[in-house]
Amino acid sequence: xxxxxxxxxxxxxxxxxxxxxxxxxxxxxxxxxxxxxxxxxxxxxxxxxxxxxxxxxxxxxxxxxxxxxxxxxxxxxxxxxxxxxxxxxxxxxxxxxxxxxxxxxxxxxxxxxxxxxxxxxxxxxxxxxxxxxxxxxxxxxxxxxxxxxxxxxx
Amino acid sequence: xxxxxxxxxxxxxxxxxxxxxxxxxxxxxxxxxxxxxxxxxxxxxxxxxxxxxxxxxxxxxxxxxxxxxxxxxxxxxxxxxxxxxxxxxxxxxxxxxxxxxxxxxxxxxxxxxxxxxxxxxxxxxxxxxxxxxxxxxxxxxxxxxxxxxxxxxx
DNA sequence: TTTTCCTTCATACTTTTGGGTGATTTTAAA
DNA sequence: TTTAAAATCACCCAAAAGTATGAAGGAAAA
Numbered sequence: 001x002x003x004x005x006x007x008x009x010x011x012x013x014x015x016x017x018x019x020x021x022x023x024x025x026x027x028x029x030x031x032x033x034x035x036x037x038x039x040x041x042x043x044x045x046x047x048x049x050x051x052x053x054x055x056x057x058x059x060x061x062x063x064x065x066x067x068x069x070x071x072x073x074x075x076x077x078x079x080x081x082x083x084x085x086x087x088x089x090x091x092x093x094x095x096x097x098x099x100x101x102x103x104x105x106x107x108x109x110x111x112x113x114x115x116x117x118x119x120x121x122x123x124x125x126x127x128x129x130x131x132x133x134x135x136x137x138x139x140x141x142x143x144x145x146x147x148x149x150x151x152x153x154x
Numbered sequence: 155x156x157x158x159x160x161x162x163x164x165x166x167x168x169x170x171x172x173x174x175x176x177x178x179x180x181x182x183x184x185x186x187x188x189x190x191x192x193x194x195x196x197x198x199x200x201x202x203x204x205x206x207x208x209x210x211x212x213x214x215x216x217x218x219x220x221x222x223x224x225x226x227x228x229x230x231x232x233x234x235x236x237x238x239x240x241x242x243x244x245x246x247x248x249x250x251x252x253x254x255x256x257x258x259x260x261x262x263x264x265x266x267x268x269x270x271x272x273x274x275x276x277x278x279x280x281x282x283x284x285x286x287x288x289x290x291x292x293x294x295x296x297x298x299x300x301x302x303x304x305x306x307x308x
Numbered sequence: 309t310t311t312t313c314c315t316t317c318a319t320a321c322t323t324t325t326g327g328g329t330g331a332t333t334t335t336a337a338a
Numbered sequence: 339t340t341t342a343a344a345a346t347c348a349c350c351c352a353a354a355a356g357t358a359t360g361a362a363g364g365a366a367a368a
Contacts, residue, residue: 044198044201047198047201047202047205048201048202048205049205051201051202051203051205051206052205052206052208054206099343099344099345100344101344101345101346102344109300110300110304111304112296112298112300112301112302112303112304112305113300114297114298114300114323114324114325115324115325115326116323116324124345124346124347125346125347125348126347127346127347127348127349128345128346128347130325130326130327131345131346131347132345132346133325133326134326134327134328137326142266143326144266144268144325144326144354145300145325145326146263146264146266146267146268146299146300146303147266149266149300149303149304150264150265150266150303153307253313253314253315254314255314255315255316256314268353268354268355269354269355269356270353270354278315278316278317279316279317279318280317280354281316281317281318281319282315282316282317284355284356284357285315285316285317286315286316287355287356288356288357288358291356297356298324298355298356299355299356
């Protein structure tokens with residue numbers, strides 16, 4: 001528990017400690033050089049510089065990098081020998097707003113599986129498959145699974 | 155040229171100016187409060203805080219936000235289609251002993267028609283279509299019309 | 309001529325599919 | 339933080355599909 005606390009706040013602890021050490025140093029410097037009235041401005045300047053440096057360092061250390069996700073589309077050529085089924089995919093299906101899961105159902109459906117078999121294969125209930133297929137038919141503008149298959153193979 | 159310089163280094167100029175202003179302020183403060191020896195530490199502390207804040211602010215303002223770019227490569231499948239070869243010719247169908255009428259049903263079935271629609275198109279009753287399709291499934295060794303379609307398109 | 313197959317159709321029953329609605333949870337986006 | 343979409347599942351109901359069995363007329367083959 002305590003070690004976790006230390007690990008989590010390591011940076012802050014280090015900073016606090018070094019700050020304390022610095023204050024001691026300053027106190028020491030005070031008794032050594034402050035007598036020279038001329039050195040006062042230098043002293044102030046030194047403090048300013050040190051703390052500003054500290055501030056900059058702190059800020060740079062503590063700011064979390066913003067994560068910017070860049071999605072790069074890499075074209076991958078797929079040579080289709082005798083599978084016109086999935087040409088439909090990227091081009092048309094995305095336009096119709098067919099989700100990934102619906103696509104899964106569609107593929108298994110066109111493979112001739114029953115809703116029950118699809119449910120087993122996808123580890124979901126029969127009702128879920130029905131819901132997906134219903135929405136699928138809506139989006140594909142068909143009435144039956146056989147028509148959906150036709151649209152896929154057309 | 156000069157304006158561009160100002161625009162580019164606007165922040166630095168602002169910072170420099172405000173730093174100068176602050177020094178004037180400090181100088182002024184020096185003559186007002188430094189006499190109180192007791193206030194010396196407070197003075198130092200104030201400077202430390204001000205400059206550290208300044209440093210933090212400066213660091214946050216001047217540094218370009220750390221951007222950790224995560225490149226996610228998404229494979230975009232480009233289908234280079236060759237010849238889809240799907241002809242379930244008469245020879246194969248005849249081998250399976252599929253009759254002419256059954257073939258009619260099969261074709262309409264694979265076109266996505268329902269049994270009722272097939273019945274209307276062929277001018278026979280629904281029961282007849284069912285009989286044909288049942289025998290069809292037997293001969294094709296499938297359980298569903300979707301599988302029959304698959305076999306046709308495979 | 310008997311047999312076989314095709315075609316047609318019916319009845320009865322079961323299974324599968326599809327529509328509609330609504331709830332919950334998760335995930336992604338604004 | 340709020341909103342929206344996706345994914346999950348349930349329940350009910352209706353339509354479609356599929357199975358089993360039987361029957362009858364017609365064509366072709368044994």
